[in-house]
Amino acid sequence: MEGSIRRVKALFKKEIKDFPKNMNVSLMCLLPLVLILLFSNIQGDSPNQGMKGIDLLNTGLSTNLVVVSTFAISMLIAEEKEKNTMRTLMLSSVTPAEFLAGKAIVIFLFSIVTNTIIYFIAEIDQQYFGHYFLWSVIVTGIMMQIGGIIGLIAQNQMSTSVLGVPVIFAFMIIPMLAQANDILEKIASILPNHNLSILLENIFSGKGYTNSSYNILVILAWLILAAIAFIYTYNRKSLDK
Amino acid sequence: MLQIKGLYKMQRNNKINNIDLSIHTGNIASIECSREISDMLINLILGKEVPTKGEIFIDGQQNIEFIKKGLKNVGIVFAVEGLYERITVEEYLKFYSELLNSSSNYKDIMMKLGLLDIGNLKISSLSYSQKRRLSFARERLKELKLLIFQEPILNMDKDGSRMILENIEELRGKGVAILNTSVSFKDTILLGGHIYTLDENGIELYEDNKEEFQNVAESGIKEEISTREIKQVEELEAEELEETPMYKIEKIPAKIDDRILLFNPIEIDYIESEKGTSHLNVRGEKFTCTLTLNELENRLIHLGFFRCHRSYLVNLQRVREMITWTRNSYSLILDDKNKSTIPLSKGRIDELRRILNI
Numbered sequence: 041m042e043g044s045i046r047r048v049k050a051l052f053k054k055e056i057k058d059f060p061k062n063m064n065v066s067l068m069c070l071l072p073l074v075l076i077l078l079f080s081n082i083q084g085d086s087p088n089q090g091m092k093g094i095d096l097l098n099t100g101l102s103t104n105l106v107v108v109s110t111f112a113i114s115m116l117i118a119e120e121k122e123k124n125t126m127r128t129l130m131l132s133s134v135t136p137a138e139f140l141a142g143k144a145i146v147i148f149l150f151s152i153v154t155n156t157i158i159y160f161i162a163e164i165d166q167q168y169f170g171h172y173f174l175w176s177v178i179v180t181g182i183m184m185q186i187g188g189i190i191g192l193i194a195q196n197q198m199s200t201s202v203l204g205v206p207v208i209f210a211f212m213i214i215p216m217l218a219q220a221n222d223i224l225e226k227i228a229s230i231l232p233n234h235n236l237s238i239l240l241e242n243i244f245s246g247k248g249y250t251n252s253s254y255n256i257l258v259i260l261a262w263l264i265l266a267a268i269a270f271i272y273t274y275n276r277k278s279l280d281k
Numbered sequence: 282m283l284q285i286k287g288l289y290k291m292q293r294n295n296k297i298n299n300i301d302l303s304i305h306t307g308n309i310a311s312i313e314c315s316r317e318i319s320d321m322l323i324n325l326i327l328g329k330e331v332p333t334k335g336e337i338f339i340d341g342q343q344n345i346e347f348i349k350k351g352l353k354n355v356g357i358v359f360a361v362e363g364l365y366e367r368i369t370v371e372e373y374l375k376f377y378s379e380l381l382n383s384s385s386n387y388k389d390i391m392m393k394l395g396l397l398d399i400g401n402l403k404i405s406s407l408s409y410s411q412k413r414r415l416s417f418a419r420e421r422l423k424e425l426k427l428l429i430f431q432e433p434i435l436n437m438d439k440d441g442s443r444m445i446l447e448n449i450e451e452l453r454g455k456g457v458a459i460l461n462t463s464v465s466f467k468d469t470i471l472l473g474g475h476i477y478t479l480d481e482n483g484i485e486l487y488e489d490n491k492e493e494f495q496n497v498a499e500s501g502i503k504e505e506i507s508t509r510e511i512k513q514v515e516e517l518e519a520e521e522l523e524e525t526p527m528y529k530i531e532k533i534p535a536k537i538d539d540r541i542l543l544f545n546p547i548e549i550d551y552i553e554s555e556k557g558t559s560h561l562n563v564r565g566e567k568f569t570c571t572l573t574l575n576e577l578e579n580r581l582i583h584l585g586f587f588r589c590h591r592s593y594l595v596n597l598q599r600v601r602e603m604i605t606w607t608r609n610s611y612s613l614i615l616d617d618k619n620k621s622t623i624p625l626s627k628g629r630i631d632e633l634r635r636i637l638n639i
Contacts, residue, residue, distance in 0.1 A: 043382065046379070046380075046382060047380055049379070050376055050379035050380040051380070053376070053379070054365070054368070054372075054376045057368055057372060058365060058367055058368055061367040061368070062367060120363075123363040123366075124361070124362060124363030125363035125364065125365055126363075127359075127362075127363070128362060128363065128419070129380075131327075131352050131355075131357050132352065132377065132380055132381055132419075132423075133351035133352055133353055133380075133381070134380065
C-alpha cells in the first residue's frame with residue numbers, strides 16, 4: 041500500500057510536469073474556459089450584455105464535462121499505449137490501477153478547478169456553491185469513467201477520436217437540441233449532464249431538491265452503471281498484457 | 282538465476298524449439314536470434330505468454346510466481362522502446378527513481394552512461410544512441426539480479442557501444458545475470474559470455490570463451506609450425522620457378538545457386554563463419570563459400586589474411602582501427618563499404634601486434 045501511494049505520487053508528478061508540454065491535451069483542457077470567456081463577452085443586441093447566469097454555466101459545464109473529463113483522460117491513456125511507454129511502466133512494478141489513478145487525479149483536479157472558475161465567471165449567487173460543487177463532482181466522476189472506458193478500448197489517440205466523437209455528440213448536442221424534438225428530449229432526459237443542468241436550475245431558482253428527485257435518481261444510476269461498465273472493461277482489457 | 286528447461290512454443294511463423302538455458306549470477310549469455318523470437322522469449326520469461334511445454338525459473342522460483350511479486354530485480358531493455366519525449370532526461374530518470382524507490386543515485390547512473398551533460402535536453406531531441414543509453418540507465422535504477430537486454434549495441438555509435446559494454450561488465454561483476462539478444466552475430470561475440478544461436482532448430486552453444494583462451498595458446502604454436510611449413514613450401518616453389526615458369530593464381534570460389542563466382546582475395550574484406558558455413562564479405566555483400574574457414578585460412582594466410590577470431594578471418598589490408606571496449610572485448614574496424622566492426626579475440630591480440638609490428 042505504501043509503495044502504491046509512492047508510485048501514484050510519482051506518476052502524478054510526472055503528469056503535472058508533462059501536462060503543459062502536451063499541447064494536444066492542454067489546449068483541449070483550456071477550451072471550456074476560452075469558450076465561456078468568449079460567450080460572456082459577446083455583445084448581444086442589448087448593449088453591454090454578454091451571456092450570463094445559468095445559460096453560461098450550462099454551456100461551460102457541459103463542454104468541460106465532455107471535453108476535459110471524458111476526452112482528455114482517454115487521450116492520456118491511449119497516448120501511453122500508442123507510444124509504448126506504458127509497457128515500461130508495467131515492467132517497473134506499476135499496476136494498471138496505479139497507472140490509471142495517476143492520470144485520473146490530474147484530470148479530476150483540472151475539471152474541478154475549471155468547474156469552479158466557470159461558476160464564478162457566470163456570476164451565480166455564492167450561497168449555492170456547495171450544492172453545485174457536490175453535484176458537478178459526481179457527474180465529473182461519471183464522465184471520467186466513460187472517458188476511462190474509451191481510453192481502455194482505444195489502441196491509439198486516433199481511435200479515441202473515433203470512439204469519442206459519438207460520445208461528444210450524445211452528451212453535448214442532444215441536450216442542446218432537446219427542445220426541438222420529442223425523441224431527443226426523451227434521450228436527453230436520461231443523460232446525466234442534462235439532468236445535472238435541470239437539477240442546478242432548480243437549485244439556483246431557490247426550489248431546492250423538492251422537484252428534482254427524478255434528476256438525482258438518474259445521476260446516481262449513471263454513477264453506478266458507469267462504475268460497473270468501467271470495472272468490466274478494465275478486467276476485459278487488461279493493460280499489462 | 283534464470284533457468285529455462287525444455288521450453289517449447291510455436292507461434293505464427295516462429296518457433297522456440299525445446300531449448301534449455303541457464304544463466305547463473307554474474308554470468309552473461311548472448312543469444313543471436315531474430316527479433317520475433319527474442320520478443321517471444323522475453324514474453325515467455327515474463328509470463329505474458331504461456332509455454333506449450335517446459336518451465337522457466339527465475340531465482341529458483343517459477344517465473345509466474347516470481348513476477349507476481351513485482352519486477353524490482355529484473356531489468357528489461359527492449360530494442361524498440363517508448364520514452365516520454367516531452368520531458369527531459371533528468372526528469373525522466375528522477376521520475377523512475379521515485380517510482381522504483383531506487384536506492385541508487387540517478388546522477389551516478391547518468392554519469393556512468395554519459396548522460397550527465399544532456400540532462401536538461403528534452404528526450405525528443407536525443408540521438409538514437411543517447412536514447413538507448415537512457416533506457417539502460419532507467420533499468421539500472423532497479424536493484425538488478427537479472428538484466429534482459431535486446432540489441433544492446435546494434436547500430437550504436439562507438440562511444441555509446443563502449444559505455445554500454447562497460448556498464449554490462451560492471452553489472453556482471455556485481456553478480457547480475459545478463460541475457461543479451463541480438464540479430465547480429467558479431468554483436469553477440471562482442472557482448473561476450475556464453476554465446477548461443479537460437480532458431481527454429483533449437484539453441485546451440487557457439488563456444489565457451491574460457492575454452493577458447495586455452496585453445497589459443499595451442500593454436501599459436503600450431504600456427505608457428507604452419508607458417509614454418511609454408512615457408513618451406515615457398516622455398517620449394519621458388520626452386521621450381523627457376524626451372525619452369527608457373528603462374529600462381531589464388532581465387533576464392535563462392536556459390537550462388539548453380540553458378541560459381543571467383544573472387545580475388547584482395548577483394549574480400551573479411552570472412553565470417555556461421556554454423557560451419559563461410560561467408561565472404563565483398564564490398565558490403567555476402568557470398569557463401571563452400572570452403573571451411575580453416576581451409577580458407579590456410580590458403581589466404583600468406584596473402585595478408587589473419588584469423589582474428591575463431592569465426593573470423595580478416596583481410597589485414599582493410600583494417601583501419603583496433604578498439605578496446607573493455608578488458609575482455611576488442612574489435613577491429615575496417616574501412617570497407619559498411620565500416621564493418623568485427624570481433625577480435627583477446628588471445629590473438631599479441632599475434633596481431635607482432636604481425637603488424639606495433
